[in-house]
Amino acid sequence: MANKEFEELVEKRKDWVKSSKENKFNFDSILAGLYNDPSHFIYEILQNAEDVGAKEVRFELFEDKLDVYHDGKDFDLKDIEGVTGIGISTKKKDLNLIGKFGVGFKSVFAVTETPSIFSGEYRIKIEDFVIPSVVSNSEQVDRTLIRLPFNRKSRFSKEVFTLIANKLENIGLKTLLFLKNIEEIKWQTLSSNGHYLKSSDSLKNIPNTKKVTIISSNITEKYIVIERPIKIEDKELKVEVAYKLSKDSNGKEIIVQEPDSKLVVFFPTEKITFLDFIIQGPYKTTPNRENIPLGDEQNKKIIEETGNLVADSFSVIKGLGYLDTNFLNLLPINPKHKENEPIYSVIHEKVKGKFISDELLPTSDGKYTNAADALLARGKELTEFLDKDDIQKLFSKQNWLNTNITYDKTRELRDYLIDELKVIEIDFEGFARKITAGSGFLQTKSDKWIIDFYGRLLEQQSLW
Numbered sequence: 001m002a003n004k005e006f007e008e009l010v011e012k013r014k015d016w017v018k019s020s021k022e023n024k025f026n027f028d029s030i031l032a033g034l035y036n037d038p039s040h041f042i043y044e045i046l047q048n049a050e051d052v053g054a055k056e057v058r059f060e061l062f063e064d065k066l067d068v069y070h071d072g073k074d075f076d077l078k079d080i081e082g083v084t085g086i087g088i089s090t091k092k093k094d095l096n097l098i099g100k101f102g103v104g105f106k107s108v109f110a111v112t113e114t115p116s117i118f119s120g121e122y123r124i125k126i127e128d129f130v131i132p133s134v135v136s137n138s139e140q141v142d143r144t145l146i147r148l149p150f151n152r153k154s155r156f157s158k159e160v161f162t163l164i165a166n167k168l169e170n171i172g173l174k175t176l177l178f179l180k181n182i183e184e185i186k187w188q189t190l191s192s193n194g195h196y197l198k199s200s201d202s203l204k205n206i207p208n209t210k211k212v213t214i215i216s217s218n219i220t221e222k223y224i225v226i227e228r229p230i231k232i233e234d235k236e237l238k239v240e241v242a243y244k245l246s247k248d249s250n251g252k253e254i255i256v257q258e259p260d261s262k263l264v265v266f267f268p269t270e271k272i273t274f275l276d277f278i279i280q281g282p283y284k285t286t287p288n289r290e291n292i293p294l295g296d297e298q299n300k301k302i303i304e305e306t307g308n309l310v311a312d313s314f315s316v317i318k319g320l321g322y323l324d325t326n327f328l329n330l331l332p333i334n335p336k337h338k339e340n341e342p343i344y345s346v347i348h349e350k351v352k353g354k355f356i357s358d359e360l361l362p363t364s365d366g367k368y369t370n371a372a373d374a375l376l377a378r379g380k381e382l383t384e385f386l387d388k389d390d391i392q393k394l395f396s397k398q399n400w401l402n403t404n405i406t407y408d409k410t411r412e413l414r415d416y417l418i419d420e421l422k423v424i425e426i427d428f429e430g431f432a433r434k435i436t437a438g439s440g441f442l443q444t445k446s447d448k449w450i451i452d453f454y455g456r457l458l459e460q461q462s463l464w
Contacts, residue, residue, distance in 0.1 A: 074120030
């Protein structure tokens with residue numbers, strides 16, 4: 001331990017505490033206003049472990065304390081300075097009440113008054129929120145241990161125990177989804193335990209794409225995760241989109257809805273996106289990370305980049321064989337959300353542009369087309385009766401869209417194609433009225449086709 005430097009840090013922290021008390025700065029009241037959920041600190045500890053390269057994090061909950069172990073880089077003086085950071089404003093209305101590191105680790109003070117850190121050469125306890133002091137601890141600690149005794153005067157130990165036990169039992173599989181380093185989270189209480197495990201497989205010849213599998217004791221979830229590097233304030237960061245995988249009744253792997261999807265900033269926020277897939281990015285958040293200020297210029301840029309990623313991801317999904325009508329139903333095509341939700345609206349417009357320019361709409365013959373060359377049939381028999389040459393002559397279009405897109409089965413998707421992408425829907429009556437004396441269309445058809453045509457006309461009473 002660099003004794004002199006450490007002692008200088010301690011003196012700086014003591015000076016700050018003295019000054020804050022003279023100015024009647026109340027850290028307790030600020031902390032109380034930051035977090036609706038006192039157990040939120042669990043995510044912050046996971047974030048700190050992720051930042052130092054931890055692969056495994058373990059929580060051990062006792063009646064009077066929580067021990068957190070991780071195998072990330074050992075703490076050095078700079079890290080100690082970080083977790084005791086005093087980037088704190090004394091102005092209660094200041095959004096940035098706590099500095100970058102502070103809002104994370106200082107969230108533990110919702111349940112403890114004296115957190116301890118045992119890592120590398122450091123054995124310290126933190127008091128008065130920012131003052132580190134050396135403690136004697138003969139425990140053999142493998143890598144890093146963070147100990148949180150339940151000694152908050154404003155909370156009973158039993159209450160804190162229950163809060164943390166509930167949070168550990170509901171960490172959720174998606175907590176691991178976008179983390180780069182952490183692959184395993186274990187937890188145990190006095191009466192139960194749990195285990196989350198993640199594995200990732202990069203897909204050959206498809207850059208920035210991987211299949212992620214997350215397993216708990218009784219649940220397995222799989223995702224296709226696609227990422228894109230972006231630059232924010234000269235920092236290399238990334239945005240990501242994740243599509244959930246499952247199997248249909250025939251055992252074929254398909255992309256399915258992710259219900260109640262929330263915006264992820266490494267961990268889920270409280271911001272509902274109304275999307276049926278998950279997006280993640282380095283958004284600026286409110287101090288408690290529960291929401292994001294959508295008017296922030298940096299966030300606007302990240303939303304744009306996320307929209308570009310989602311739209312461009314369709315080519316990857318197509319190449320992997322998942323781009324079907326089922327997938328199209330999961331896309332941002334709801335007009336109500338388009339009007340009311342900024343994130344949804346941006347992605348909606350990016351997706352719309354991609355369908356217009358690229359061949360991404362499934363056709364009736366198992367291929368793909370763009371919106372300009374697409375035609376909807378009201379009735380599958382029409383696609384069997386009129387081939388590509390026919391619809392080119394009559395409607396100047398190249399392809400029938402997949403016949404699973406119907407008013408009854410996929411109403412919202414059908415309406416989106418017609419209203420937003422201006423795809424024309426044709427029924428038998430509309431086709432028949434296109435055949436005029438001067439079109440020359442019937443002259444090109446065989447006797448068999450003509451007999452079939454007149455037989456179908458018998459069923460179209462509106463044309464009689």
